[in-house]
Amino acid sequence: MEGRIKISEIFYVIFFLVLFTTRILGLVEGNMGYNITLLIGAVCFLLSYLMNSESLFTRMCDLGLIIVASLAYVLSGEKGLLLFFAMMIGARVISVERLFRLSLFLSGTAYGVMIFLCVFGLIQDKEYYPLATPVGDILRRSISLLQLNVIMVPYLVFMMMVLFLYKNENKRRTVSISLLLFAGLIYLFIYSFAKTALIVGSLVLVLHYYYRFKCNFSLLTRLLTHGYYLFCSFIGILCPVLYEGEIFGGEGNTHFLSWLHRLYIGHYYWINNTISLFGQRLNDPDPESVIYPVIHQSQLYLLLQYGLILFLVVNLLYHIAIEDMIKRKAGTEIAIVLSYATIGIVEPLLFNLSFKNISFIFVGLAYTSFIKLIEGKLKVKTKIIAPLMRFNHAFSYSIDYDKWKERLTVAHQKTKQKRLFAFVGLFAGFIIIMIMTKIALPKGAETDGTIFMGFEYGRFVITAVVWSAVLSGAITPIFAVVKAVRTSKLERKRY
Structure with a gap:
């Protein structure tokens, strides 16, 4: 698949990923880290918006939404809708x-x-x-x-x-x-x-x-x-x-x-x-x-x-x-x-x-x-x-999905036995780790003489199975990537 991506879209993606990822990792309002994140996101959205030309009517509608959300922010101290309107307008x-x-x-x-x-x-x-x-x-x-x-x-x-x-x-x-x-x-x-x-x-x-x-x-x-x-x-x-x-x-x-x-x-x-x-x-x-x-x-x-x-x-x-x-x-x-x-x-x-x-x-x-x-x-x-339209260059990229699908299929066949051994090894390792760390209980979970071992034993077996499957399954795409890199190096040497 071939495509083109503009700089304005890259800035929007940064805006989205920075704010989205930091929130799912637990960063909350009220500290310097989040304020810096918010500033980065706001700047990236603004750059993205100013790089695309729109009709006067569209700009007026966008401006109306931002003004109402900004007024609500001033009166309420809540800026959530400002961010969501930015998400909406930039999409x-x-x-x-x-x-x-x-x-x-x-x-x-x-x-x-x-x-x-x-x-x-x-x-x-x-x-x-x-x-x-x-x-x-x-x-x-x-x-x-x-x-x-x-x-x-x-x-x-x-x-x-x-x-x-x-x-x-x-x-x-x-x-x-x-x-x-x-x-x-x-x-x-x-x-x-x-x-x-x-x-x-x-x-x-x-x-x-x-x-x-x-x-x-x-x-x-x-x-x-x-x-x-x-x-x-x-x-x-x-x-x-x-x-x-x-x-x-x-x-x-x-x-x-x-x-x-x-x-x-x-x-x-x-x-x-x-x-x-x-x-x-x-x-x-x-x-x-x-x-x-x-x-x-x-x-x-x-x-x-x-x-x-x-x-x-x-x-x-x-x-x-x-x-x-x-x-x-x-x-x-x-x-x-x-x-x-x-x-x-x-x-x-x-x-x-x-x-x-x-x-x-x-x-x-x-x-x-x-x-x-x-x-x-x-x-x-x-x-x-748009005032920054001349900077909104487009970059071409090419991804051959059919070739990668073929590589993954071949890698899947070649790594079947490796994945099985990896699963068994990871499962045994995770079981040992969790037992040695007292079923990976949080610090302080054994207070008042209460140890939640009965349910935890079942839960850590499930955890060992899940993460063993996830990590052993990752062998296939890793193997395909390594194979692709080696093939690419050989092709370059030939030329």
Whole structure:
């Protein structure tokens, strides 16, 4: 495959990868490292934007969104939507497939290495605590530098990227990929027990299958799809507004304390604040009454924190995107948008600084198409020359996928026995390592005389199998790369 990539796209990719990767590795707002990251991302987006010429109408629409989001930032102190609008606006100049491939390779590798180091006790978990279950006490672990309630979210994003990249596969291939992704989801769940992520991860696989192979994109589909998004939005607002329970939900709700506590927090901020037009700093009269002073319902957070105007604008953009996807029969993108709408019922990541809501990329593409449609009807096509357009050079590249596919096939045949020996060796080694490190338990996990050995034995066997399979499976592509490099050197010597 041959292609060309412009410098403007390279800057956008840097903007995305820098902000996305640092967030999934646990870097949070409030320290110098994140401020530097934010500055790098902002500069790269600005350079990318100023290198592409657009019509005056498009520029005015973009400017309107940035102004409203900037005003909300000044009034509320929240800059999440500024970043998401940048993600959305810049998406028009990129190849989404290329961005997702790079993200999976770079960000996915960083995420996997972090999990690997933590699950074997080489770095400390961010959070861990005992959890009472029907099978006894177990240790709930974040196995990363992230909090327990968000450890699985990056994996959900990677799942969506994979589904998008393989969206044109046949039914059998799609089911195989989905089962593999689900296995990864289960693996993370047995450590973190993040129920919300498990539910949403399962949902995105089901929705993807339905919209790819079962949906006929009729009028009923249009109504149900828009209706589902509206339902999630209203539920995310009405449930905390109407909730009248105690801070931890009272007796008899031990399995749903986290969700009920989130409802309590949402209700607390609702009764202590009014709806503004352009955002506000939320009033928190009794900070000690809530443990986590964050609104977890994304739509309620959007309404109270950013104001009514941005609430209406963002949801309008999503409905425009849904309508565009239905017309294009883009089932994978619809599944992704609806899955985000679902997780937004109990998580704030849709519009905060998490930078994990990649549905804004698809919203951005639909937003650009909508602007061009309106522009055509208004017959206003005044073009603005980008100030840095002369620097927006394009670079050619060539990747022979057929040749690499052949190399991987040959490497697969030649490394079968090597992979088997590697798997057995790695499995034995991992078992020994985990036993010697006390099942790779986090420091302090044996306090109060409690050692969670029963469940841990089963969990570390699964871990040994998973990582042995991953690392031994990596032999094939490594072998293919080494072979390709040697072949290339021989060819150069001949000439």
